[in-house]
Amino acid sequence: MLKLHGFTRSNYYNVAKMALLEKGVDFEEVNVFPSQEEDFLGKSPMGKIPCLETPDGFLTETEAILQYVDEAFEGPSLFPGDAWQRAQARELMHQVELYVDLAVRPTFAEAFFGGEVSDEVKKAAEANLKKGLAAIARRARFSPYIAGEQFTAADAMAFYCLPLAGMVCGKFFDFDPVAHLEGAAGMMAAVAERPSAQAIAASMEG
Numbered sequence: 001m002l003k004l005h006g007f008t009r010s011n012y013y014n015v016a017k018m019a020l021l022e023k024g025v026d027f028e029e030v031n032v033f034p035s036q037e038e039d040f041l042g043k044s045p046m047g048k049i050p051c052l053e054t055p056d057g058f059l060t061e062t063e064a065i066l067q068y069v070d071e072a073f074e075g076p077s078l079f080p081g082d083a084w085q086r087a088q089a090r091e092l093m094h095q096v097e098l099y100v101d102l103a104v105r106p107t108f109a110e111a112f113f114g115g116e117v118s119d120e121v122k123k124a125a126e127a128n129l130k131k132g133l134a135a136i137a138r139r140a141r142f143s144p145y146i147a148g149e150q151f152t153a154a155d156a157m158a159f160y161c162l163p164l165a166g167m168v169c170g171k172f173f174d175f176d177p178v179a180h181l182e183g184a185a186g187m188m189a190a191v192a193e194r195p196s197a198q199a200i201a202a203s204m205e206g
Contacts, residue, residue: 001026001027001028002020002025002026002027002028002052002053002054003027003028003029003030003052003053004016004017004020004027004028004029004030004050004051004052004053005030005032005043005044005049005050005051005052005053006029006030006031006032006049006050006051007031007032007033007049008031008200008203008204009204010049010050011101011160011161011164012049012050012062012160013049013050014156014160014200015050015062015066015153015156015157015159015160015161016050016052016062016065016066016069017029017050017196017200018156018159018160018196018197018200019065019066019069019070019078019153019156020069021195021196021199021200022075022076022078022151022156022194022196023069023070023073023074023075023076023078024073024074024075025069025073025075030053032049032051033049034047034048034049035047042058043058043060044058044060045060046060048060050062050065052065052068052069054068062097062157063093063094063097066078066153066156070153076151078152078153078156079152079153080147080148080150080152085147085148088139088147089146089147089152089153089154090153090154091139092136092139092140092146092147092154092157092158093152093153093154093157095132095135095136095139096136096154096157096158096161096162097157097161098132099128099129099131099132099133099135099136100129100132100133100136100158100161100162100165100177101161101164101165103125103128103129103131103132103165104125104129104164104165104168104169106121106124106125107121107122107125107168107171107172108168110171111167111168111171111172112167122172122173125168125172126169126172126173129165129169129173129177130175130180133177133180133181136181137181137182140181140183140184141183142182142183142184142186142187144186144187144189144190145187145190145191146158146184146187151190151191151194155187155190155191156191158184158187158188158191159187159188159191159192159197162177162178162181162184162188163178165177166178
């Protein structure tokens with residue numbers, strides 16, 4: 001059986017977990033935090049989570065996990081069947097990761113962990129986030145999902161990255177990323193209604 005290593009407050013862990021649930025794959029959860037301990041580095045070379053334990057070995061990096069789960073198991077596809085539409089969904093998934101999540105991560109030390117970051121870092125994060133949201137707006141369709149009518153892995157990425165960026169904005173900036181991105185609220189609502197999202201929400205509350 002597959003084992004998903006990580007913890008429920010991690011957005012990337014929840015993206016991978018949503019993919020497994022959407023595909024209907026049986027898996028176990030192993031609660032673990034990022035670590036530079038040698039034992040964990042043998043499973044996850046950078047010590048990051050999520051880490052997926054498979055019969056063939058350990059797999060890291062969220063995109064690689066998503067692609068493996070989608071290709072290795074039966075069930076609804078996490079990407080469109082058409083090559084062009086599939087590429088568009090992957091483009092949006094990367095945009096959310098690179099230009100939303102990574103844009104605000106430099107502020108995490110202060111936003112979540114009691115540290116301090118400079119005003120320059122915060123201003124750069126805000127500017128990069130707004131630029132990233134504008135880029136996504138040029139590609140997203142939100143009808144109702146981010147890449148069109150079909151739920152894709154890009155929706156899972158957006159569903160767990162946008163609120164995290166929103167928490168940063170609530171502390172340092174004066175805007176909500178979901179409200180700032182026209183159509184995103186509808187997508188968030190549509191994903192929230194899916195059984196996979198509800199199961200993850202329940203596990204986070206438990």
